[in-house]
Amino acid sequence: MTDERRPIRVALAEDSVLLREGLIRLFDEAGYETVAAVGDATALFSALDGSDGVAPVVADVVILDVRMPPEYRDEGVRAGIELRRRDPRRAVLLLSQYVEVVYAAELLASGAEGVGYLLKDRVASLEELSDAVERVARGGTVLDPQVVRELMSRRSDPISHLTGRETEVLAAMAEGRTNQDIAAALVIGLGAVEKHISSIFQKLALEDASSGHRRVLAVLAWLQRG
Known part of the structure; x- marks a missing residue:
């Protein structure tokens, strides 16, 4: 959780210098404090733990490119999982050029709270990025x-019993939208949204889960069942 009285502190690892500088400007515009901006995971860990000889930085959110040096495969994912292993409360947001469902699943498996997976196309919108x-x-x-x-589309079996409207509600839930946001987007009442969500939880066998985490568990059900 962040202190709303101070700016959000962001640590960024992105190998593209142009995109990195562009993100820093967007963070400044959003009122965030960029405490570290580096080109790979090694430099990121050095900044966070102080192993570079400088006092360690404190970040509320760590933003990682999925593919970074040296091999441009899944270095950002591995770094995000390691950060979460060290501190499960660490907020991590992955940025990717493409939809890579496996990577999203791996990060979510490290813990449901304070994680995100966003396509780089979205960063052109300050509103979407800051949200x-x-x-x-x-x-x-x-x-x-x-x-x-x-x-x-890839993991349809777990939701095969959902109605069309329930599927729309579940998609919006998985994006992190509130019940009020879903009601406004689908032009239905808040009570109807709550009824659909209750039905979704029943059909995905999530009735015994903590109410605060069932939204994320619904997404994990798609990832974990074939």
């Missing part, structure tokens, strides 16, 4: 809408 950063910083979960669509 994701702030929700993750507060302990929420953010999944890019395109990632949600891929999950639903």
Whole structure:
């Protein structure tokens, strides 16, 4: 959780210098404090733990490119999982050029709170980027809408018994939207949204889960069942 009286502190690991500088400017515009901006995971860990000889930085949210040096495969994912292993409360937001469902699943498996997976196309919108950063910083979960669509198309079996409207509600839930936001987007009443969500939880066998985590568990059900 962040202190709303001070700016959100962001640590960024992105190997593209142009995108890194662009993100820093967006963070400044959003009122965030960029405490570290580096090109790979090794430099990120050095900044966070102080192994570079400088006092360690404190970040509310760590934003990672999925593919970084040296091999440009899943270095950002591995770094995010390691950060979560060291501190499960660490908020981590992955940025990716493409929808890579496996990577989203791996990060979510490290813990449901304070994680996000966003496509780089979204960072052109300050509103979308700041919304994701702030929700993750507060302990929420953010999944890019395109990632949600891929999950639903690739892992349809767990939701095969949902109605069309329940599927729409579940997609919006997986994006981290509140019940009020879902009601407004689908032009239905708040009571109807709550009824659909209750039905979704029943059909996905999540009735015994903690009410605060069932939204994320619904997404994990898609990832874990074939």
